[in-house]
Amino acid sequence: MRRNLATRLPTRTRPAPMAAFDRLPAPARAWVAQAVLPWSAASVGRIWTRALRETGSEAAAVARLAAAEAATLARERARSQAAGQ
Secondary structure: OOOOOOOOOOOOOOOOHHHHHHOOOHHHHHHHHHOOOOOOHHHHHHHHHHHHHHHOOHHHHHHHHHHHHHHHHHHHHHHHHHHHO
16 A cells, blocks of 8 residues: 655755754853743844854843844834834
């Protein structure tokens, strides 16, 4: 008997999202856990890597993540206020 092995469903080509999260350094994972916005592991990883390369400090990398979130929230707040007027 032949099995139905052919499918037209899309296959996942990127790694599993939780695996990407698990590869983040512990301070970055802790920051994501308390973040207001739903950040992707890829975005956090890019910001973290760039901040570490530029400063060499994990504290500065966490501060850079917080600043990125604050800037995003400010943009969204301004956008929603402009749409409400």
